[in-house]
Amino acid sequence: MKKSNYLVLCLVTATIMLSFVSSCSKVDNHKEEPIPVIKLAPFIFPENTNVETSGNQISYALPDGYTGYGVDEKGNFISFQNGSITCTCKSGDGGCSPTTAGESSGCLMTTCESCDLKRSTRTSGLDVMLEEVVILDMSTPIKKVISVEDLKGKIMLPPQFAKMDIIQNEIEKIEKEATRYSSESTKIAPVILYGYVVMLEVPEAYGLSTVSSAYYVCDCTEGNTGWCRKRNYGSYLICESTCKACTMRATLKGEDSDKEYSIEVINHRISFL
Numbered sequence: 001m002k003k004s005n006y007l008v009l010c011l012v013t014a015t016i017m018l019s020f021v022s023s024c025s026k027v028d029n030h031k032e033e034p035i036p037v038i039k040l041a042p043f044i045f046p047e048n049t050n051v052e053t054s055g056n057q058i059s060y061a062l063p064d065g066y067t068g069y070g071v072d073e074k075g076n077f078i079s080f081q082n083g084s085i086t087c088t089c090k091s092g093d094g095g096c097s098p099t100t101a102g103e104s105s106g107c108l109m110t111t112c113e114s115c116d117l118k119r120s121t122r123t124s125g126l127d128v129m130l131e132e133v134v135i136l137d138m139s140t141p142i143k144k145v146i147s148v149e150d151l152k153g154k155i156m157l158p159p160q161f162a163k164m165d166i167i168q169n170e171i172e173k174i175e176k177e178a179t180r181y182s183s184e185s186t187k188i189a190p191v192i193l194y195g196y197v198v199m200l201e202v203p204e205a206y207g208l209s210t211v212s213s214a215y216y217v218c219d220c221t222e223g224n225t226g227w228c229r230k231r232n233y234g235s236y237l238i239c240e241s242t243c244k245a246c247t248m249r250a251t252l253k254g255e256d257s258d259k260e261y262s263i264e265v266i267n268h269r270i271s272f273l
Contacts, residue, residue: 132161
């Protein structure tokens with residue numbers, strides 16, 4: 001082969017290779033739009049949870065140290081170690097499947113127009129449908145919040161569990177201790193119970209938390225009907241609603257800092273604005 005023809009061949013080959021690399025690079029850098037995950041479960045599976053996905057259902061078995069609690073349609077609380085999440089398309093072409101993407105569990109909705117999430121556990125040989133489910137870290141009944149960082153990535157306890165004995169017992173202990181601190185004013189302080197954040201109204205002088213808020217608001221942020229309002233269970237403050245999405249908003253400040261942090265709670269998850 002002549003030298004000039006060889007050089008031409010090399011240039012052509014190099015051009016093709018560069019075009020291929022460039023094409024691959026474009027594909028790798030392409031960012032797909034996020035696929036909506038609806039009705040996220042208000043928990044993240046603990047480490048060592050045995051999770052199995054089959055068809056439209058996720059089955060899970062909790063590790064030692066954790067207990068699941070569900071509330072049924074009659075308001076009864078049921079504890080369990082094994083549960084399931086089922087996703088069913090009620091309207092559309094399908095595309096409603098269970099997922100644990102991004103450490104969150106819920107229904108991944110694509111072409112489905114109405115995707116329904118159901119929760120259940122098996123008790124005494126029978127499947128029991130649950131209105132809502134939480135997973136409690138039994139090793140840490142109470143943890144004080146000493147910085148705003150302690151709230152990042154945390155989940156607010158769903159209001160359905162406000163009256164649950166295991167939660168109320170810890171709150172009563174806090175309320176009993178709070179009576180020792182006389183104060184004309186109060187503050188709203190977050191505290192972590194069994195891994196979940198709850199907001200408690202306590203005397204200003206009570207050092208339950210080094211992070212607190214003077215107020216919080218509840219607003220309907222989705223849906224044209226229903227209501228979203230504050231509700232007290234003793235010192236325990238929650239947002240109850242009948243609208244499609246109820247959002248809690250608050251401004252937090254540490255005792256040793258003038259810096260303020262605005263937070264909102266959507267789908268039970270705390271985010272900073």
